[in-house]
Amino acid sequence: MSKLNIDQKTIKLLLTDKHSDFLIPDYQRPYAWGEDECATLWDDLFTFAFPNDDCDAFKSTSDEYFLGPIVTFKNDAGQLEIIDGQQRLTTIMLLLRAFYDKFANMKDKQSIKVRDSIAGCVWKTDEFDDPDMDALKIDSEVASDSDKDEFLDILRHGAVGPMAHSAYSR
Template sequence: MANLNIEQKKVKSLFQESKYNFLIPDYQRPYAWGEVECKTLWDDLFSFSFPNDDCDQFVDDEEYFLGPIVTFKNKNQMEVIDGQQRLTTLMLLLRAFYNKLGSMKDPRSQRMKEDIEKCIWRANEFGEFETSALKINSQVATDEDKEEFISILKDGQGIGKKSRYAKNFNFFVEKIDIFFE
C-alpha cells in the first residue's frame, strides 16, 4: 500500500525544495488554459497581494490557496497527477517575471530573480543555474507545443510562437509590463 503525505507548501517551496523534476505524464490531458484562466489567476493573485489596488500595501504574511497539486514519486521524477494546468501556468508566470526582473538592478529585484531561477532551473555542481536544466517536462504536449514550452522557459521569448503556452506567456508579459508602469 502506498503512503499518502499531504503537505501545505508555498509555491516557492514547492519548486525550490523539490529534489525531483516535475513530469506531466502522457495520461494527463493537454495544456488547456487560455487567457480567461490566466486572467482569473492574475486578477486573484493581484487583488490578494495588493488589497485596495495599492501597490504600497503588499500582503506578505497571508496565505493564498491555489488548489491542490498532487504528485507521485516515480524514480527521479514527480509525476503530476493533479494540478498540471496550474503548475504549468505558474512556470510561465514566473518566467515572465524573470524576464522583467532581468533589467532591474536593485537588490530586491535581484533577490526575486534568484528565487525564480531556483524555481525554474536546476543548478549545476558549481551552483550556477542552467536554462537547459528545466524542473518541468511534459509528455502530453505535442512535439511542436512541447518545443515552444521548453523554449519559452529556456530563453523567455514568446513572440512569434503560436501555442497556448506562448499565448499565455505573452499575456503575462503584457500584464507585468503594465503592472511595473
C-alpha cells in the same frame, strides 16, 4: 502499496526544493488554459497581493493564498508526476519565466534577488544555488512535439523558435 503523504507547502517551497523534478505524464490532458483562465488566475493573484489596489496593504508574514492542490506521485525515475494541478503549475511556471525576463535589466539589489529566486523555481540548481539554464524543473510527455518544444523554449529562453536561441543569454 504506496504511502500517501500530504504536505502543505508554499509555491516557493515547492518549486525551490532541490528535488523538484516535475513531469506532466502522457496520461494527463494537454495544457488547455486560454486567456480567460489565465486572466482569472492573474486577477486573483493580483487582488491577493495588492488588496484594494494598495501594495502596502499586503502582509506577507500573515496572509496566505490558496493556489489549490498540486498532487504528485514519485515515479521510479524519481520524478514527481503531476496527477492534479498541471494547468495551474504550468501557468505559474510561465508567469515566473515572464517575470524573470521583466527583471533582467533591473540592477537594484532587490530586483536581482527576486530574479535569482525566480531562477531557482524554473531551473534546477547546483550545490551553490546557481541555475542550470538547460535543466528545467518541469517536463511534459503529454503535448505534441511542437507544443512541447514551444513550452520548453519559452521556459529555457523566454521566447519560441529560432529567435529564442539567439536572444538567450545569461
